[in-house]
Structure formats: C-alpha cells, structure tokens
Amino acid sequence: MLESKPWLDLYPKEIPATLEYSREPVQEYLEHAARKFPDRTAIHFMGKEMPYKQLYEEALCVASYLQQSLSIQKDDRVAIMLPNCPQAVISYFGILMAGGIVVQTNPLYTERELEYQMKDSGAIAIITLDILYPRVTKVMPQTNLQHIVVTAIKDYLPFPKNLIYPFIQKKQYGIVVKVTHEGNSHLLSEIIQANSKEIIQHEVNPYEDIALLQYTGGTTGFPKGVMLTHKNLIANTCMSEAWLYKCKPGEESILGILPFFHVYGMTTVMILSIKMACKMILLPKFDALTTLKTIHKQRPTLFPGAPTIYIGLLNHPDLKKYDLSSIDSCISGSAPLPVEIQQKFEEITGGKLVEGYGLSEASPVTHSNFLWDVPRVKGSIGVPYPDTEAMVLSVETGEPMPVGEIGEIVIKGPQIMRGYWNRPRETEEVLKDGWLYTGDLGYMDEKGYFYIVDRKKDMIIAGGFNIYPREIEEVLYEHPDVVEAVAAGVPDPYRGETVKAYIVLKDGSTVTAEEMNTFARKYLASYKAPRLYEFRKELPKTAIGKILRRTLVEEEKQKLEEERKKQA
Template identity: 80%
Template sequence: MSEHKQWLEVYPKEIPAALEYSRELVQQYLVDAKEKYPEKIAVHFMGKEITFKKLYEEALSFAGYLQGIGITKGDRIAIMLPNTPQGVISYFGILMAGGIVVQTNPLYTERELEYQMKDSGAKAIITLDILYPRVSNVMPHTELQHIIVTAIKDYLPFPKNLAYPFIQKKQYGIVVKVQHEGNTHLFSEIIKMKPKKLINFDINPEEDLALLQYTGGTTGSPKGVMLTHKNLIANTTMSQTWLYKCKPGEESILGILPFFHVYGMTSVMILSIKMACKMILMPKFDALNTLKTIQKQRPTLFPGAPTIYIGLLNHPDLKKYNLSSIKACISGSAALPVEVQQKFEEVTGGKLVEGYGLSEASPVTHANFVWDIERVKGSIGVPYPDTDAKIISIETGESMPAGEIGEIVIKGPQIMKGYWNRPEDTAETLKDGWLYTGDLGYMDERGYFYVVDRKKDMIIAGGYNIYPREIEEVLYEHPEVKEVVVAGVPDQYRGETVKAYIVLKEGSTVTKEELNQFARKYLAAYKAPRLYEFRKELPKTAVGKILRRNLVEEEMKKLEEDHQKQA
C-alpha cells in the first residue's frame, strides 16, 4: 500500500478507511433480501411489480432448470437482454446454479456475438424473441447448446402484455414465434416450474468467478475480465458505504444504465438487491419517458452517465416534471461537465457527483463525496475505502509527486483476477497486485485524482467503450478502402464520437453513405462511425505507423478556432 493515503484525511467521519466484507456469494444478497423483506417490491417494470420473495422463487426455478439441462459449476451462461426482470432473474439464477454470467450487449451484430460466445465458451444464452434469429445463426459456430427465449411482454401488466406484440411488429417489422422444444427453451415456461432441489457446489468467493465482463483495448479483440464473487461483493459494499445517508429497505433506484455494462450491473442491480431497494427498470433511455418515470415512481438514487443527464436537462418539457425525489447520483463512464452537474442539482435538489472506474475493477475505484464535503471541480474524486491508487511515470514506473502527470494505477479487493485465457495481457495489466489503467492523470496535494488523457486510444462515446481497431478491421474489409484510421473526436453530447479517416483506392467513387451502410452491417450502431473524412494520405511515422493522435489534435485545433470565431 502507499506510504501515505492523504485522501483519508478528507474522508467524512461516516466513511471508514477500511471495511469488513462478508465471505459469501453474490446470490446470498437475494436470499437475505427475501428473508428480511419478502413482500417488499424488488422490481418495477413498466407497471409490473415483483416482490423480493417472488424474485427469489423465480431465480430458484431458473437455477434448477439450468442444472436440469446439464449446467454445472463454472459453466458460462450468457445474458443478452436489455434491463428487464428476466435479466435480474437470469443473473441470480445462473449464480445459484453454480454458473458464471457472461453479460452480452443486445445490440451486438452476429460477428460480435459469435466472437464473444466462442471466446467465453458459453453453453447457453438467454435472449429476447426478436434477437432469436441472430443467436440461431451464430449458434452452430460456437459451443452454445441451449437458447432460452423470453419476450418483453412476458413481464408486462395486463393489458400492455396483449398490446405489446403489435407495437413490436410496428417497431421492428418482425414477430418471432418460438416453441419450447429441443435446445430452445421458453423463459415463461421455465419459471412456472416447481423449483428443483439444487446441487450445492463448493464455490470459493475469493477464487471462483461470478462474471466474465467483456472489455477491450486498442490492440486485439475484446477481453473477458474475470471478476470473482469477492470482487463484486467488495465493490458493492464500498458503494453502499459511500452512500451513507441511504437506508436499506427505504430507497429506490432508477435502472437506466444497462446491466450488460458493469457499472449498471454493480451500482444498480447488485446494490439494489444488497440494500433491498426497489429497482425501477427501463429497457432503454428515452428522455421524456425518463422524466415521466421519475415523477411517477419517485426514485431516490439515479446512477447514470453524463449523456443521460444532458439528455434530460435539454428536454423542452423538463420544467413540467417534478424530479425532487432524487437524493444522489454518481455519474460514471465519461467525464461529467461541471455545468451539467450544477444544472442537474438545481433542477432536482439532489446531489450529482463524478466517479471513476473500469471493468477490471468491478468497476468503481474513485468517487467524489456525495454529501457535506466541498466540491472539487474536474476531479474524479478520491479512492474508495480499502482502495489504493497512485500516479506512476510511464517512462520509469516510479511514483510521481502531487501535480505530476503519469499513469493511474490501482490496488484493492475489487480488482479483477485477470483476463480470461489471456495470461500475457493479464501480466501486462496486473503487476504486483496493481492494475495499470492506461489512463493518464495526476493527484493533487490532498489526494484528489484527475484524468487528463488516455494512454490507449479507446473511445468513450455516450458511456460506451469503443475500440478503434475493431472498427478499422471492419472498414478494411471494404474492397474500396486503401487505408483507414478511427479516432474519438470531441462531441458536445456524447463526450466523444467516432470518426473514420479514409484513404480510398485509386479511381474509387464510394460514398460516405455506402461506407456507413457497410459498417453498420458488421458493427453495433453505437460503434459505427458517425463522421467520415476522405483524405489523400494519413499522417505516419518514419516506419509507416499511422499517427492517430495527430488527427485528434487537428480536430481539437479546429474546435478551438471555431470557438474563437464565435467569441
């Protein structure tokens, strides 16, 4: 540990420097909530409500079914769902069955899904009816043996459940009918079944995995972050401690952050179960629908990303809605603009602070204090309890003094076990228990940390991590593309947006629109470039390496010139 954790001197008295962590499995949180608050509402979903007792019973039925089809300790099971009750039930059911959860983005194309299923070796997947064709096409190329299918309507109240298929057909143009037979299973049939007595496996919370969370870098393909039960228990305990004014059994959390994103999974789903909060689930972010939901459901906690808060603040009907129930919001996934923080606090009367984390840390490592402590503008805050952090020189690896920029490295009980089947990548990222984040920043005299840039070229757009090389590889497959480099450029709404710089083959007449159509065939919509620029050549080093950073600097200079003209 660092010789002196100066940030502990600014901790409020309510937050201890060190915590005690229960040596239990993540699913125990649901057992405890069911015992203590059986009739309390656990999940609210578009008018449908489920108690903790019911949630536990359905997770138990699901776990028994999984064991019945051959799922055993350590098997990977994928969840490819938006935020729905089925996602929560599946998550805890998989853990109860002894499995490992593989969170999968429902926006994935077949190419992306196939890669993740192959890499994880998942044996089964839970998905929506409208995604069934996509999963079926991928299945023969993977180790998938079972597809469990659910539908949004399965957890809608009457009469919404009857109307939804018509809305779905209008919206997506398809209605998929699936039979409960062979290796295709209907979720709605599974949870009706009487729970079977589970085989109890000996699972070590410190060593055995609860989750494979896929992330990536600028080199190579996405990697599976191995998170143990202890990692998730530790981070959830830290988050609850940070929110010391919030009372178990009395709060409600707005669940807009997707659960396939590690921040949503920990700070909404697991924290809600641990604190016996009501989870108000929303399958996607829509500003008007969110304003209506806040006014009607009165959530007290609202973890989010800057794009969500910006979307609400810029809605023309904002003043018509009462958002005063909100006590606390911790913003993650991207930098939180100060003006957004201030305006959101004015509108709600609650507190909005910026935090920091990464998939490899379950994910939160730093946050600003929510209450009673002065605000530090532009800072990601201070390390969580039991979390050590320092700035090291990217040249020498030595610790840097306050104010000096270097790489942020972190140590703590929430840090991953490593990358799935990637010992070399693990050794490069984890050194002597320290996680090398790849983010450049500095620490001030009091122990507040600041992120200034990324060592790697990962793009964070709208809270999503996007990896340029993956997009470049797709665009290189277009027969008319000679050279391509992808970079994140500043964007007022998304923080960054994806821009592709293209050198076409001689004589080519391909258009931006054609390239965009091609990219969207192979990439999820949020990864596809929003901007295209054709160039005769790209900036390169003497050995031919494309200088991505030069292009980003050009964009920054253009932006600065535009601001000066407007001023």
C-alpha cells in the first residue's frame, strides 16, 4: 500500500499528483509579481502599504548596494536578523538578487547564540534593527562579520506613528540607538534613498545553488544550517499553492504573524504571497488583541499559524467584539493542533482550519489535511503533498511497516534539503538514498493518512518553537553550583510543552529557581529558557550513568493524571 500511494485516491480533482516547476531562482517570483501587479499592495504594515513595484525596486537597491559597496559575491552568506516587517522582505529578496545566500537569524538570540550562528554560517554581513545593533557589534570580533546594515521599525511606519514610535521604543527597551552611515555600519534608509538599481546578474542553477541556510537542531544537538536550494523553496511554494486551489492570484490577503526567520512563515507566508501576488499583512510579533483588531480591519483571507496563536485568540476576553469572518483558510503547523481548538476556531470564523506537518529539512511542508471537498480526519497530520513520498520504517530493522504499525516516518520529494552546512556526517545520518529520516514516530492508516505519535529524539516543541535540551543543559552546566542538569519538555496546556530543568546542586548550595532563571536567560533566548525548575538530590540514570530524560517526563505526566483524578 505504501508503494501504491493510497493518499492519491483522496486528492480532489483540482490537486494534481505531480507538478511542473519552473527552472528559475526564488527572486524571479518578485519580478513577475511587480511586472504583472505593479500597483497591487504587496505589504501592509501598521497602517502603511507598499505596492509590488516599490517592493521590487527597493530589493534591487539593496542588491546593488550589497554588490557594489559591500562586495558581496555569489554564494556569500548574508544574515537577516529582523522581525516581520517590510525590511525583512526587502532584504530577503535583495540578498538573493545579489547572488548571496540568506541566513535567517532569530532577533531574540542572545550574544552567545548569535555568535555561534554567525561563526558556523560564515556570514560576512548582517541586516538588523537599530535596537539590536549593540548586540551584533559585541559578537563581530569573534565572527567573519564585516558589515552591519541597520534599519528601524519607524522607517516604514505611517505618519504620525513614525514620529511617536521612538518614544515607545525607549519606554519599552530603555534605549535609543543612533547609528551613522559610515565605516562598517550602513543605514538601509540611505541605501534605499541612493536609489541605485544596477546589479550583476549571476547565473543561478536552481537545482544546485543554495538560497537559504535555515538553522535548526534537526532531531538533536546544536543548531545546524539546513541547505535549501532555490528548487527546494520553489517546489514547496508551488505545492502549497496547489493545495490552496480555491485561492485566486492577485486577490488574496495573508496574515503574516508566523516569523519569517522560521522556515514555515518564510515559505507559507512570504514566498507564497509573492508567488500569488497576495497582500501580506505583517505583524512584528504575536499579540492577541492587536491580531484581533488587524483581522477585523484588514480582512485577511489566509491565516497560516501555530496552535498557540489560535489558542491565544480564542481565549481573549474581547474575542466577540471583532469580526473574523474574512478568514477562509488556515493551515496550522509547528506543533499538534488540538481538535477542540480546530472546531472552535472554525465556528468563530466560518473558515477552515486544518493541521499540516513539516520540518526545516523539507522547506518545510510535507503533509497536510485537505481544506475543502474531502472529509477531515481527526488527529491526523494529513496526507503527503504532490510529488512527495512518505513511508513508515521499522526503527529496529529499517523495513517498511504494515499499515497501522508505528515506525519512523521518512520522506522523499523535491523540497528535501541538500544537507546540513559543513556537516557531512550528520547529513548522512538523516539523508539516505534521497529519503529524509525525520526522527518522528508515527503510522499510516489504510487510506493514506499519517499520524504522529511521538518523537524519536528528545526535541521539545513549545509554542511552535523547536527547542533542543542539550543546548539548554550546556548553559545550566556552566553555573558554578550545578552538579547535574537535564532539560525536558513537560505538558503545558497553552504551549503544548514547556521546558523544565531538573538540577542537582553542590552540597550546601542555596541557589534558588529565580537565580537559575536569571542565569539561564543571560545565555538563552526567552523561549528556550526553562519555565520550571526542580532541584533533586539525584537524577534517574541507566546502569552506565546516562540520565533518563524520558523517565522524568513520564513522572510529570503521571502527576498531571493524578491531579485530574483528584479534581474529577
């Protein structure tokens, strides 16, 4: 049944089993959109709109400056450390137009995390916010970074918000950073104002040339750069467009809350929007009330998201004050979608919300439930996308498992990465004969629907973010009073999972959870830092001394079950 691809029998007639992919680089999508829909709004940001013609021209200005003033050559890495804002889109396409490779960087990264990623990628330039400028300058001497291009949120705000925002920024962050356009510091506003659009057109092989280094821990360990080619990203974008067969190019609006530094938001919001000439309604971060107001006023039709976003909206006390009926289609990813959330959100909006599945190594989407015309299946991640194959293999033997039997899910398709940046051994571990070994355990039913039941490794998914225990433990072990430490994902009703640290302290130590939390947050982004701490005299171990993380997680689940029984 695996060889026969039973899921293809479920496809509506509008979705082909295989697609044709153009042999062009990703940046060509923007040129096509600007030529066909020059006056169509490409981006709406906090009340200000930018048409496709302007977006294309400003991306050209960035490309020209990168080549002529910063000497960016083909395949040089250029990092983007920005929230969702017009500058993030301009920079992304500008880097690709210049022939560079984009390195997506989380603006929440601490100096330690930023230094690691810049060293590993070898990025020679970074585009970032003014308030992040001090953080970047501190790590520059330890990296290959030679240039910082700086922008400010106010630069793309409408009047009078652009005048008010600096005061809000000072109140919120306690600093106002002023950067001058000189030396190795460059202002994006000056680059755009110079209006130079002359670029060297590098020849691009979409099948071989890397467009993006997307950092992920894969299934375990420190973050690795996933090498995604132009073909990978184009394939996944075309697959997503085919899945949304009722949506019309040039007419849709997509709500862009998913961060573009995460591959899910980058593909299903940013690139897909450009491909379909949609209007991107960007929000720099998720705030439930702001999101409700934005939906009410801007009337988006598409809303890719994560369960925590939908949960946050549904639980807001003012939910009923806002009209969400414009929302037609939502695909949820990054974490399991509770059925009750799916049903409630559809009742409120009148649209469709379905669960999908993917991973950074697959650009990212590989599976999804159908939005229309096919009955949904509860608890399933859906079926493979067009041109995507999936199997379930025995963890012990590597042989295909019968229908309904649990094993490791492996995937093959044109969206699968080239490998990990400068890590051939790790690449060989997950890419075998073109198949990506996901590290996720699941099964397929007789119709071809797939289900995830567990993770092969111990990666934590909290609020849609992938968090890797080893990275947290390395930080905890640096505390002088810590003897042993282990981080684990424990159940959380809102985030799906939350990070809990189990710690054994030195004899006589009086360190508190508050002190440990302060220490951890110096070196870890806020979403990675443990929310819970438990101090123990000893941790459960195997006979050879390996700490049993899963035992701790099971203990946590048992405690929750006992509490539920008491309350019942």
